[in-house]
Amino acid sequence: MSPAQPSAPQRLQPRGPSWNRRAWNAGVLSACWLAAATVVLPLALIVWHLLAKGLPAMNLAFFLHMPKPVGEPGGGMANAIVGTLILVALGAAIAVPIGVGAGVWLSEYGRGRFASMVRYTADVLAGVPSIVVGVVAYGLVVVPMGRFSALAGGVALGILMLPTIVRSTEEVVRLVPRSYREAALALGAPRWRTIQQVVIPAASAGIVTATVLALARAAGETAPLLFTALGNRFWSLQLDQPMASLPVFIFDYARAPYEDWNRQAWTGALVLIMLVTLLSAVLRITLRRLPGRS
Amino acid sequence: MTLETPSIRTILPEGRRGETAPEARAGAGATTSAGAAAPAAHAPGAVEPRLVTRDFNLWYGTHQALKQVSLEVPDHSVTAIIGPSGCGKSTLLRSFNRMNDLIPGVRVRGSVRVSGLEVYAPSTDVVELRRRIGMVFQRPNPFPKSIFDNVAFGLRLLGLGNRTELEARVEDSLRHAALWDEVRDRLGKSALALSGGQQQRLCIARALAVEPEVLLMDEPASALDPTATARIEELVLDLKERYTIVMVTHNMQQAARVSDRTAFMLVGELIELGETRQLFTRPRQKLTEDYITGRFG
Ligand SMILES: Nc1ncnc2c1ncn2[C@@H]1O[C@H](COP(=O)(O)OP(=O)(O)O)[C@@H](O)[C@H]1O
Ligand SMILES: [Mg+2]
Numbered sequence: 001m002s003p004a005q006p007s008a009p010q011r012l013q014p015r016g017p018s019w020n021r022r023a024w025n026a027g028v029l030s031a032c033w034l035a036a037a038t039v040v041l042p043l044a045l046i047v048w049h050l051l052a053k054g055l056p057a058m059n060l061a062f063f064l065h066m067p068k069p070v071g072e073p074g075g076g077m078a079n080a081i082v083g084t085l086i087l088v089a090l091g092a093a094i095a096v097p098i099g100v101g102a103g104v105w106l107s108e109y110g111r112g113r114f115a116s117m118v119r120y121t122a123d124v125l126a127g128v129p130s131i132v133v134g135v136v137a138y139g140l141v142v143v144p145m146g147r148f149s150a151l152a153g154g155v156a157l158g159i160l161m162l163p164t165i166v167r168s169t170e171e172v173v174r175l176v177p178r179s180y181r182e183a184a185l186a187l188g189a190p191r192w193r194t195i196q197q198v199v200i201p202a203a204s205a206g207i208v209t210a211t212v213l214a215l216a217r218a219a220g221e222t223a224p225l226l227f228t229a230l231g232n233r234f235w236s237l238q239l240d241q242p243m244a245s246l247p248v249f250i251f252d253y254a255r256a257p258y259e260d261w262n263r264q265a266w267t268g269a270l271v272l273i274m275l276v277t278l279l280s281a282v283l284r285i286t287l288r289r290l291p292g293r294s
Numbered sequence: 295m296t297l298e299t300p301s302i303r304t305i306l307p308e309g310r311r312g313e314t315a316p317e318a319r320a321g322a323g324a325t326t327s328a329g330a331a332a333p334a335a336h337a338p339g340a341v342e343p344r345l346v347t348r349d350f351n352l353w354y355g356t357h358q359a360l361k362q363v364s365l366e367v368p369d370h371s372v373t374a375i376i377g378p379s380g381c382g383k384s385t386l387l388r389s390f391n392r393m394n395d396l397i398p399g400v401r402v403r404g405s406v407r408v409s410g411l412e413v414y415a416p417s418t419d420v421v422e423l424r425r426r427i428g429m430v431f432q433r434p435n436p437f438p439k440s441i442f443d444n445v446a447f448g449l450r451l452l453g454l455g456n457r458t459e460l461e462a463r464v465e466d467s468l469r470h471a472a473l474w475d476e477v478r479d480r481l482g483k484s485a486l487a488l489s490g491g492q493q494q495r496l497c498i499a500r501a502l503a504v505e506p507e508v509l510l511m512d513e514p515a516s517a518l519d520p521t522a523t524a525r526i527e528e529l530v531l532d533l534k535e536r537y538t539i540v541m542v543t544h545n546m547q548q549a550a551r552v553s554d555r556t557a558f559m560l561v562g563e564l565i566e567l568g569e570t571r572q573l574f575t576r577p578r579q580k581l582t583e584d585y586i587t588g589r590f591g
Contacts, residue, residue: 179435180437182396183431183435183437183497183500185393185424186393186424186427186501187425187447187501188421188424188426189451190421201438201439202438
């Protein structure tokens with residue numbers, strides 16, 4: 001500005017951003033859009049591929065029938081579907097109480113050395129490859145029991161779920177407003193009742209979301225089941241016996257040199273994805289129905 | 295699994311090294327504090343006021359937030375605490391039911407007595423104490439539960455499980471909080487769906503349900519619109535019949551409208567406590583006069 005006209009206020013021109021800036025804006029925006037689209041792309045491809053390859057062999061028999069011996073057409077994976085449900089339920093039965101308990105403890109009381117150690121351990125555990133977790137469960141359960149079992153598979157899946165549940169629970173419990181705790185304490189609630197009746201319910205949506213994520217991840221794990229639950233071509237609900245599961249079936253069937261089995265492997269994968277989606281939908285809907293949430 | 299908070303136990307009254315020597319105190323009534331706010335000593339046998347503090351001090355770490363506060367709150371009255379922001383009104387209120395215990399680094403010295411109970415005595419059960427003192431906060435803070443469950447919360451804490459009795463007491467409390475007619479047909483709905491004013495009355499109902507001896511209110515209307523504020527003020531006037539109320543407010547008109555007695559605080563000290571009419575028309579202290587005439591604050 002020239003000093004000759006110091007006080008003349010400069011009128012802002014009603015013109016838009018410069019061409020240069022608009023070009024940048026458009027460029028960066030489309031780059032972001034592309035990145036976002038790339039995130040969706042793999043999932044879209046997976047689902048499309050699974051539908052294309054898995055739908056043809058999907059029928060009621062797949063859900064209700066047992067696998068047929070090689071060469072015989074048809075048959076299903078009833079035992080593997082039920083097996084996966086049981087294994088995931090076993091894992092959840094182990095990981096949810098321990099994980100939620102530990103997460104709440106970390107959030108509410110977790111100061112000091114021991115708490116830092118627990119956090120660190122959970123973080124490390126989250127990064128341990130799942131096949132290593134399988135080896136651990138093998139050493140912990142299979143070796144002492146002397147055989148492969150559903151229980152060992154459940155323990156392996158439980159260990160896999162644990163870190164996600166612990167750390168997410170800690171985070172969501174921390175997000176519960178202080179004012180809720182104050183209200184409960186001012187009414188004469190002891191601290192443990194405040195946690196149990198106010199803090200945990202208020203954090204339940206987040207805890208369920210974390211649990212669903214952990215379950216979904218565990219449901220698709222193959223490696224840790226290979227030397228724990230092993231697999232089973234027959235119908236078995238016994239927890240101390242080897243148990244069939246979808247991922248292991250998919251693994252076996254996909255590698256097999258029989259076209260029939262390969263097709264069923266695709267269907268198995270489709271069913272697995274459907275199962276996980278269904279599970280998370282059911283949990284979320286149940287949660288939304290809980291009283292007090294609007 | 296009784297996980298009583300350890301922090302609550304660790305900040306019981308203790309002398310402060312290097313400060314004015316803590317006087318040994320034997321029972322209530324025997325006090326010799328001076329100043330305009332000095333409460334009258336009680337003749338032996340006379341009924342002690344519902345709430346009494348004597349030479350009460352509180353520190354947040356090294357910051358002293360309350361200095362030698364002595365006051366009395368008689369039964370069935372409304373006492374307003376006024377003063378500029380940051381003068382320690384909330385801190386004082388939260389000292390009555392030991393809500394400050396939740397803040398790390400808080401230390402206290404001096405005496406607070408509620409219904410004859412020495413609040414900071416090592417033998418005092420904080421949970422029991424808080425059941426006898428209701429509290430309403432500045433921001434309405436209903437639980438994310440149904441309206442019914444909010445009011446029933448304290449009753450269930452007391453072990454009341456009988457559905458009919460619960461329903462009767464919930465209705466009673468909601469009526470006392472002047473909320474019943476607005477919520478009677480949606481008790482099962484979430485409390486969070488209510489308006490701000492309704493939420494605050496729900497919080498009052500929740501506090502009243504367990505029939506506290508004292509009701510503490512920290513600027514209960516400051517987050518509300520004028521209509522909702524007027525309803526809360528009406529309610530306070532009603533509740534006085536049955537409860538002893540201490541209400542913090544930054545609004546002098548509000549103090550004048552609803553309170554019987556008013557306490558004026560300034561930087562941690564109680565400057566003056568008197569009949570509301572007297573305090574606003576003929577303040578004894580120059581500082582009080584300056585404040586109520588708007589010369590500062
Ligand atoms: N949790 C806390 N930690 C440290 N200092 C605090 C805390 N709460 C309040 N204070 C301080 O204590 C003084 C009194 O605060 P407060 O009682 O909230 O005042 P008021 O309610 O009158 O506005 C203020 O100086 C404030 O900064
Ligand atoms: Mg305040």
